[in-house]
Amino acid sequence: MDKIKLRSGAEIPCIDSSDADMRNLLSRNTLSMLHLKPDGEPVAYSKSPDGEHLIFYFDPLFVVEADPDGWYGDTKSETMTLPGGSVIERMGGRRAASLGYYSKENLARMFYDPIEEPVAYTKRANGEIVYFYDKATALRLPMMCVKCGRDVRYRHKLCKACFEEDLAVRRAEGELHRNKFYGMDPERVLFFDLELTGFYDRDEILSITIIDGAGKLIMDTLVKPAHTKKWKRTEKIHGITPEMVEDAPLLEDLIPQIKAIFAEADNIIAYGVSTDYSHIKYIYDTEEERMALHDKVRCCANEYVRYIHENRPDLSHASLIDAMECLGIEWTGVPHSSTADTFACKDVWNRLFPNYYLSE
Ligand SMILES: [Zn+2]
Structure with a gap:
């Protein structure tokens, strides 16, 4: 091998050190003794005496001053001499990384393999020496x-x-899944959405909308939270103020009605259902009832994500607004209100599953 190809594509020749001297080329070690560092790719190389590494030579016209904090460290900095005579400095991993120097293992993780001699080293607590290599001269694996x-x-x-x-x-599997005839009764498929005082489990419900697969409104109501008085952060999103819910029913008052509605449903669908489920499940007291609800629940967002993975790998966002835009569906009402979001969820679902219902 008398030539190697750098990552840039440039090929550089193998020379011996006397050639390097004649051409006034400088090794990294010589540069560092002059408080200089390379500012370009190497122009030639030779093999280290142990044959394991390369020593790169740089054109003296393309060098810059080294970082001054490396200059005067002689009193406290430790160095070691490599078999080929290069002197390298001991430094911490963080400083090494700031210079673009990494251990062989870390380079491998970045898909690089060092071919040059180490340019610095560190000592582990157990005395083990770890060498750092310059990523700039490592080969891309x-x-x-x-x-x-x-x-x-x-x-x-x-x-x-x-x-x-x-x-x-995957797309063919997805098409089968979406185009399958499910034979559902549109009156027994429900879509729902909640607006909440916050983003966590303990937050309370401020509005509930439930519609069926045909778009019939089953429930659409504001809810007065039992404990929470203010919700400034989510108010900006859904626009529901404390004044608006002052005369609304408490969740407690709605529970019998919601339970009766859900009991008649075969599927209960929401967009990003895990959030909605984690709040609505509290209308049930037993784990058994909660599991029965869970079994009916379907997530429209999961289905949309699957759809874009299979059909639009260029898309990475999957909010309800993104889904509506991607599928070209018009909004009815203002996004982030439970009413508009429920209708949007139904529209997205019915678009993704064109044969979901029994036809009339
Ligand atoms: Zn392949």
Whole structure:
């Protein structure tokens, strides 16, 4: 081997150290003794005496002054001399990383492999020496496709061809799942949404909307929270003020009605159902009743995420607003009100599952 190819694509020749002297090329070690560091790619290399590493030579026209805090450290800084005569400094991992120096293991994690001699080192508490290598001169390791082994990783650890093949299979499975005839009774499929005082389990419900698969409004009401008096943060989102719920029913008063509605349903669907479920489940006292509800619950957001993974891998956001935009559905009402969000959820679901219901 008398030439190597750098990451930039440039090829540099192997020379011996007398050639380097004749051409006034400088090794990294010489540069560091002059308080200089390279400001460009190496122009040639030689092999270290142990044959394990390369020593790079740099053009003296492309060097800059080294970081001054490396200059006067001689009294306290420790150094070691490598077999080839290069002197390297001991430094902490953080300083090394700030200079772009990493251990072989960390480089491997970034898919780099050092070929140059170490440029610094550190000592572990147990006395073990860890060498740091300059990432700038390390070789980029090929990133192999986990399926076919070709050296051109594209997405999800696969090459483009394997990714697309994989995507086509997943898409076909998804189409079957979405286009299947489910034979549901639209009156027994419910969509619901809650607006809340906050984002956590202990937060209270401020409004509930429930509609059926045909878009018939079953319940649409504000709810007066039993404990919470103010909810400034979520108020900005859904617009429900404490004054608005002053005369609304308490959740407690609505529970018998909600239970009766849910009891008649085969599916209860929400967008991002885990949040809604984690609040609505408290209308039931027993774990058994909660599990019965859980079994009927479906998440429209999960289905939308699956749809875009299969059909629009370019999209990564999956809010209800994103879903409506992606599927080209018009909003009725203002997003973030439970009424508008429930209708939107129904529209997204019915678009994703065109054969969900018994036809008339
Ligand atoms: Zn592949």
